[in-house]
Amino acid sequence: MKKKKMSIHRTALLMLVLAIGLAACGTSKDEPASTTEGGTTAASGDTIKVGILHSLSGTMSISEVSVKDAEMMAIEEINAKGGVLGKQIEPVIEDGASDWPTFAEKARKLLSEDKVATVFGGWTSASRKAMLPVFEELNGLLWYPVQYEGLESSPNIFYTGATTNQQIVPAVTWLLENRGKKFYLLGSDYVFPRTANKIIKEQLKAEGGELVGEEYTPLGHTDYSTIITKIKEAKPDVVFNTLNGDSNVAFFKQLKDAGITSKDLTTLSVSVAEEEIRGIGADVLTGHLAAWNYYETTDTPQNKTFVENYKKKYGNDRVTADPIEAGYDAVYLWAAAVEKAGATDVVKVKEAAKGLEWDAPEGKVKIDGETQHLYKTVRIGEVQSGGMFKELWNSGDPVKPDPYLKGYTWAATLSAGN
Amino acid sequence: MAIYVTQLFNGLSVSSILLLIALGLAITFGLMNVINMAHGELIMIGAYATYVTQNMFKSALPASMFDYYYILAIPVSFAIAFLFGWLLELSLIRHLYGRPLDSLLATWGVGLALQQLARSIFGAPNVGVTSPSWLDGGLTIMEGVVLPYKRLFIIGLVIVCLLAMYFYIYRSRAGRNMRAVMQNRDMAACLGISTRRVDAVTFAIGSGIAGIAGCALTLIGPIGPSLGTYYIVDAFMVVVLGGVGKLVGTLFGALGIGMTNTLFEYWTNASLGKVLVFVCIVAFLQWRPKGFVAMRTRSLD
Numbered sequence: 177m178k179k180k181k182m183s184i185h186r187t188a189l190l191m192l193v194l195a196i197g198l199a200a201c202g203t204s205k206d207e208p209a210s211t212t213e214g215g216t217t218a219a220s221g222d223t224i225k226v227g228i229l230h231s232l233s234g235t236m237s238i239s240e241v242s243v244k245d246a247e248m249m250a251i252e253e254i255n256a257k258g259g260v261l262g263k264q265i266e267p268v269i270e271d272g273a274s275d276w277p278t279f280a281e282k283a284r285k286l287l288s289e290d291k292v293a294t295v296f297g298g299w300t301s302a303s304r305k306a307m308l309p310v311f312e313e314l315n316g317l318l319w320y321p322v323q324y325e326g327l328e329s330s331p332n333i334f335y336t337g338a339t340t341n342q343q344i345v346p347a348v349t350w351l352l353e354n355r356g357k358k359f360y361l362l363g364s365d366y367v368f369p370r371t372a373n374k375i376i377k378e379q380l381k382a383e384g385g386e387l388v389g390e391e392y393t394p395l396g397h398t399d400y401s402t403i404i405t406k407i408k409e410a411k412p413d414v415v416f417n418t419l420n421g422d423s424n425v426a427f428f429k430q431l432k433d434a435g436i437t438s439k440d441l442t443t444l445s446v447s448v449a450e451e452e453i454r455g456i457g458a459d460v461l462t463g464h465l466a467a468w469n470y471y472e473t474t475d476t477p478q479n480k481t482f483v484e485n486y487k488k489k490y491g492n493d494r495v496t497a498d499p500i501e502a503g504y505d506a507v508y509l510w511a512a513a514v515e516k517a518g519a520t521d522v523v524k525v526k527e528a529a530k531g532l533e534w535d536a537p538e539g540k541v542k543i544d545g546e547t548q549h550l551y552k553t554v555r556i557g558e559v560q561s562g563g564m565f566k567e568l569w570n571s572g573d574p575v576k577p578d579p580y581l582k583g584y585t586w587a588a589t590l591s592a593g594n
Numbered sequence: 595m596a597i598y599v600t601q602l603f604n605g606l607s608v609s610s611i612l613l614l615i616a617l618g619l620a621i622t623f624g625l626m627n628v629i630n631m632a633h634g635e636l637i638m639i640g641a642y643a644t645y646v647t648q649n650m651f652k653s654a655l656p657a658s659m660f661d662y663y664y665i666l667a668i669p670v671s672f673a674i675a676f677l678f679g680w681l682l683e684l685s686l687i688r689h690l691y692g693r694p695l696d697s698l699l700a701t702w703g704v705g706l707a708l709q710q711l712a713r714s715i716f717g718a719p720n721v722g723v724t725s726p727s728w729l730d731g732g733l734t735i736m737e738g739v740v741l742p743y744k745r746l747f748i749i750g751l752v753i754v755c756l757l758a759m760y761f762y763i764y765r766s767r768a769g770r771n772m773r774a775v776m777q778n779r780d781m782a783a784c785l786g787i788s789t790r791r792v793d794a795v796t797f798a799i800g801s802g803i804a805g806i807a808g809c810a811l812t813l814i815g816p817i818g819p820s821l822g823t824y825y826i827v828d829a830f831m832v833v834v835l836g837g838v839g840k841l842v843g844t845l846f847g848a849l850g851i852g853m854t855n856t857l858f859e860y861w862t863n864a865s866l867g868k869v870l871v872f873v874c875i876v877a878f879l880q881w882r883p884k885g886f887v888a889m890r891t892r893s894l895d
Contacts, residue, residue: 235820238718365865393864396824398815399611401604401745402859402867408738409597422824425720425816433742433814435732455720455816 223266224259224520226251226510227286229297229307234274235421240299242451243321243503244269245490247296250507253485260511261518268292276306283307287316293520294319296506299499301325301367308333317522319506322499323446323468325371326579327590332522334529335549336502336509336541338469341578344372346554347444347467348379348416350569355442356413358388362403362427363418365392372418372446375581375590382586388412393419398426404434407441417445424448425456428464438463444556449497450564458563468498469552470538471565479537495563496537505536505550509543540574549577596738601860607745609852610752611814613845614807615825616832617755620844621800622679624833625776626793628687629698633829634822635708636801639678640671640808641817642712645721647671661726664809668751671809672802679801683794691793705822712819720818729813744813751810755803760841762799772796776839835875837885846886851875 228247230240251265259265268290270282279298286292287310294317298304301324311318311332318333326340351359359380363369373390380387389410391403400423407415419427424445431443444465450472453461472483472495482504486496509532514520517528530545542551551574557565581587615637622630644667651663682704690697729747732740763769774782775792783789811821828851836847854874859867879885 238720238818241718391863394868397864398824399608401607402601402856403864405597405600405604405860408600422720422816422818422820426814429814430742433730433732433744435740435742451719455722455818457722457724459724 223264224261224514225266225268225290225292227283227290227292227295227297228267228269229272229279229282229286229295230299231274231303232269232271236272236274236299236303239451239499240272242494242497242500243299246486246496246500246504247507249486249489250504254507254511260514261520265511272297272303276300276302279303280306280310283310283316283318284314287311287314293317293514294510294522294525296321296503296510298322304333315522317510317525319510321502321506325368326375326581327371329547329549329579331526331548333548334506334509334543335547335577335579336506337499338552338554339549339577339579340372340375341581341583342469342552342554342575343446343467344375345379345581345584346571346575347446347556348376348385349383350556351414351416351442351444352380352383352385357384358386358410358412358414360389360391360407360410360412360415361387361418362391362393362407362415364395364397364420364423366395366420368420369418373416375587376416378586378590379584382584393423395421395423397423400427400430401434403427404431404436408434408436413442415441415443417443418447419445420447424452428456428460432460438465449499450495451497453559453563454495458559458561461559461563462561464559465556465568466559466565467554467556468565469555470498470501471555471557471567472496473557473564473566474538474555476535476537476539478535482537501537505534505538505541508536509534509541513543542574544577547577547579549579550574551576596736599736599739601856603739603741603745605853605856607749607852608856609849610745610749611811612828612832612852613848614748614752614755614810615804616829616836616844616848617752617759618800618802618804618807619829619833620836620841621759621803622797623830624838624840624844625772626691626796626800627694627838628690628797629694629701630687630800631698631702631826632682632705632708632822633701633804634824634826635705636675636678636804636822637808637811637825638708638712638819638822640675640805641723641812641821642716642721642808643667643671643674643805644809644812645716645723645817648723661728664726664729668806668809671805673805675805675808676798676802679804680794680798682801683797687797688790688793709819709822716819718819720816723812723817725813748810748813751806755806756841756845759803763841768795831875835878835885837887840887843885843887850886 228244230244231237232241251267255264268286270286272279272282286295296319298307298320299322304320307318308330312330316332319336320333321336323338323343361373361376363373377387389406444467446467448466449468483496487494512532512534513525513529517524529543533540533542539553544551553574554571555567556569557567560566619633622628647667647670648663651660686700690700729743732742734740771787772792775787775789779789832847832851833844835850837843851871855867855871858870
């Protein structure tokens, strides 16, 4: 008898736990919709659904959560002004979980089950490559917000981050003209650094630079003492740094300890932005360079409002950075294209997007109809002691995107090889 | 010449870091035979303890005192990791003695849980720890050879830890009890030693030393939730290569891996260097399966 009673208690407890669990799941799922809809009914006739697909868990969440935040902010701003085509935008948020097959699976779910008008998402090239066939097969539309290695142009993707001729190639030219001819290439051992360095090596040959060393370290490598010795031996003018993630922290801390400052050696990084500086420590990075299209300090009226709103919404200790801004741009560009087309239909939106211009926080951007990349201004910045960048140089006008580097004769062998 | 001296020092420095991260494991894995996959996360706890100490100094004390935070951070890291180790032993490890595969899975799970805990408390991005100014710069011993104070400090810290552990294990009463329990549990229990207490303290000390390692790593590396995963494989490698169960073996293991790794990395590159080191370790273990220093005891068989 006693035994039976206990098992009933247990069952009851189990049910209670299950119920609480389910309730918790339910509320967290509803949250984004209820916060953004602001009173309107969920009937699909009044809203336009869009997908947001970033890694909200796992290793890549470090970077991608901020981009999601910027995209949500853009959607709220547009909704507050009346939405698009008189309808409110309703975001459907999915977690790519830093796992590339999950990105493909969630993209398929967003397109075929939720029937979203477009998707904003991705960070790593691997996640983009995983989603690409899904978007091409179902004729969906993806807005990808991160600088990448180029050599791609899918009809179903809009690239709002920089391609190589808007970041790496002009940076190398600037370094050759201002800092010296001898280059040392240091990168993490995976696709992006190796592709980027292949391009840089061709460019150095063509523009009179000299390669004095090239090193790749495994992702997560933490001891750079030997590599610093090698750099000292090779005596380069410039270290072009394509290290990714935590390795940057170890490299720059140990470089400083070895007695090498930015006065002795120029380094230029393409994966270190405002967010990364906080984790490395501004005192360690002061004086080192980076190449991007946008900095939190970029001086435009649009950027002032953007930074103010972002900090007001997510906290004063948060910083904005290039990919965050590119994600924000993507939402506004899509909304503008939809307004212009008068419909959310993919073919019409793509047609309307051609040549579309917008005053982004980084300055004027324009969609190039042929490649579906953006015209973007290139900026080289120097890290200041407060952890922000000071712009040393910019390209003046926005640079036309050239993902296959067709405009550069020295790059002819590259695209043939791919 | 300058290059050889620098590389020799780099080898020593890498060895000292390896030794520091492996010392705690030499106790929990080497002496207690617990395959502790959460060792890396105990290192991470030490690193975050240093971060918190730094922040407390920044907010509560005048700026002139800031440089001394690091001296306090070492015992604080030890204490907090010690506490976590104690709780872990009490709640989980205790029930898994003699079941190495179960303890492997359980501690791996604990490791994941601790990583997520760190992510929830401190956020996913790395946090910055400013090293004290008295560790900035380096000692110039000859033209072109600079020995960074931070690396010298870590070498010193390892020597202190090693000596302290040696005296504790081989020269103190508590250490004698510990060795007795590890070598023959039943006999030790018969002679009136509380084996449960000894187990708990031993595991906690191993964890505490991992905490000190975490504190030292804030000087030269990243501080984030996944910090532990970068070091866990190396730590196991050092203990296995050195010979499970002997402190002096761990010392040789760390020196062996650190020196060869630096050498190979200099000759080839970082990725290939690591591969060559692994090849050497596998070959060496084929030749001497018990590592550098084999423990001669019946209880281990």
